[in-house]
Amino acid sequence: MEATTTILSHKEISHKIRRMAFQIYEANVEEKEVIIAGIMDNGYVLAKKLKTQVEKIAPLKVTLCEVSMDKQQPIGSISCSKDLDKIEGKSLVLVDDVLNSGTTLIYGVAYFLNIPLKQFKTAVLVDRNHKKYPVKADFKGISLSTSLNENVVVSFEKNNFSVTLK
Numbered sequence: 001m002e003a004t005t006t007i008l009s010h011k012e013i014s015h016k017i018r019r020m021a022f023q024i025y026e027a028n029v030e031e032k033e034v035i036i037a038g039i040m041d042n043g044y045v046l047a048k049k050l051k052t053q054v055e056k057i058a059p060l061k062v063t064l065c066e067v068s069m070d071k072q073q074p075i076g077s078i079s080c081s082k083d084l085d086k087i088e089g090k091s092l093v094l095v096d097d098v099l100n101s102g103t104t105l106i107y108g109v110a111y112f113l114n115i116p117l118k119q120f121k122t123a124v125l126v127d128r129n130h131k132k133y134p135v136k137a138d139f140k141g142i143s144l145s146t147s148l149n150e151n152v153v154v155s156f157e158k159n160n161f162s163v164t165l166k
Contacts, residue, residue, distance in 0.1 A: 004164050005165045008125075008141070008161075008163035010160055010161040013162070013163065014161065016125065016141035017046070017049050017141070020050060020123055020141060021053030021054045023138075023139045024036075024123070025058040025060065027091075027119070028091050031060060031119075032060065033060060033090055034062055034063070034092070034093060035092040036051050036054070036092075036093050036095060037064075037065045037094050037095065038065075039105075039108055040067060040068045042097035042154050046095050046096070046097050047064060047095040048064060049156075065082035067079070067094070067108055067111070068080075071104055075107070078108065078111040084114075084115050087112070087115055091119040091120075093121045093122070093123050094112065094121070095124070096124050097125050097126065098124060098125065098126045098128060099127045099135070101130055101132045105133075105135045106134075106135045109122065122135070122137050123140065124139075127143045128144055128146055128152060129144070130146070151165070153165075
């Protein structure tokens with residue numbers, strides 16, 4: 001059996017999400033609306049949690065959308081649950097759970113670059129510092145130096161969030 005190390009507990013993740021929500025608000029204090037786009041599965045779950053927290057602290061309209069892609073073959077496989085013309089001219093935050101090589105985030109960024117946005121930021125819960133693409137997270141819960149053969153697992157089980165290293 002593999003050894004598992006807990007990196008962040010439920011309480012710590014909740015604090016990080018709240019802090020990231022404040023950062024998103026600070027970056028959008030002049031805006032009326034912000035779009036939070038979560039990359040499918042855990043990025044979208046994190047985006048929903050960020051939306052809830054931003055709405056608690058800010059007088060912003062927060063619109064949530066889901067970004068779907070084939071993470072193994074992202075070219076041409078990306079779609080968004082919201083019409084792109086409804087995003088035009090708005091402030092957008094692209095969210096994923098873990099920034100590892102940067103592949104998922106860079107293709108997600110590239111997808112939205114054809115839309116004239118007022119502001120474009122990225123957010124991740126865990127930044128692993130193994131980037132092969134020139135992409136960074138504007139808002140991050142934690143930076144984690146790991147070896148390439150270690151695996152970061154983010155779980156958003158009800159009332160039991162965790163980030164573990166396997």
